[in-house]
Amino acid sequence: MNEIIGYIFIGIGLAFDFFGCLGLIRLPDVYNRLQASTKCVTLGTCSILFGLFLFKGFTASGIKALLCILFIILTAPVSAHALSRGAHSSGVKLWDKSVCDMYAEDKKYKA
Amino acid sequence: MRKSHIILFIFLILMWLFVTWPTDLQHLIVGILVCGFVSFMIGDMFVKRPHVFKHLSRYLWFLYYIPLFIWECIKANLDVAYRVAHPDLPINPGIVKVKTDLKSDTALTFLANSITLTPGTMSVDIDAEKGYLYIHWINVKDKDIHKATEIIVARFEKILKRIFD
Known part of the structure; x- marks a missing residue:
């Protein structure tokens, strides 16, 4: 039974990872791409790891899979934040059809 | 030992026990020594307000x-x-x-x-x-x-x- 549920979780994870990679190709600029890759790849990878945990149970590798979920959830948003902030401060423009950029306005006002 | 040291020690030892899951005496002894040293050295850099852990x-x-x-x-x-x-x-x-x-x-x-x-x-x-x-x-x-x-x-x-x- 556990193995069947594990397979389902791994399948869902693979699907979300696929959508993340698709977003990386299709979306127009750095920030949108970061959105797609961060969200989908985080949950997709966590889902795959959780499926692995269901396979292995509370053994050495199962517990390590759970720890990996914790660390991915803690670190993936931070790296996306750092990348987007770095991109903005080194002058990467938003997409042409973007609605507003209050961050650039505020930075101009400060400087 | 202050409260922030003890809280950090608990966090570290829990993490160590999860990493070395089927735990035995050797792992436990090494973990206690290393976690004690680390939490003694950097105690109140991470846990700045220990009282919030009581609520x-x-x-x-x-x-x-x-x-x-x-x-x-x-x-x-x-x-x-x-x-x-x-x-x-x-x-x-x-x-x-x-x-x-x-x-x-x-x-x-x-x-x-x-x-x-x-x-x-x-x-x-x-x-x-x-x-x-x-x-x-x-x-x-x-x-x-x-x-x-x-x-x-x-x-x-x-x-x-x-x-x-």
Whole structure:
């Protein structure tokens, strides 16, 4: 039974990872791409790891899979934040059809 | 030994026990020695306000926060998958500014992380002194600072305030 549920979780994870990679190709600029890759790849990878945990149970590798979920959830948003902030401060423009950029306005006002 | 040392030691030893899961005496002894040394050296750099660990209600709110967070995370993924798979790419991106009342570093970090993993939003920068967050929104519904705050921040802010502030 556990193995069947594990397979389902791994399948869902693979699907979300696929959508993340698709977003990386299709979306127009750095920030949108970061959105797609961060969200989908985080949950997709966590889902795959959780499926692995269901396979292995509370053994050495199962517990390590759970720890990996914790660390991915803690670190993936931070790296996306750092990348987007770095991109903005080194002058990467938003997409042409973007609605507003209050961050650039505020930075101009400060400087 | 101060309280912050002991709290850090507990965190470290729990992490060590999970990493070396089928635990035995050798692992335990090495873990206690190393964790004791590390927490003695860097004790109050991480745990600045040890008294907040005593409040039981914070842990209960944290338990309530986890399923909420997972639910929002799943919604975010379905949202992004829909936008990516749609032939017309229905996106409307922009960077908006929102305001937050949270003060402590931990609470701000958790708020920024939660915003990044929830539907359509990603935190770009933070101005901790004035309490502003700059957020990249994949589908801008409202440019006004107060309405954007209501839509993006409000649902987490109340809970995070009870957990960390």
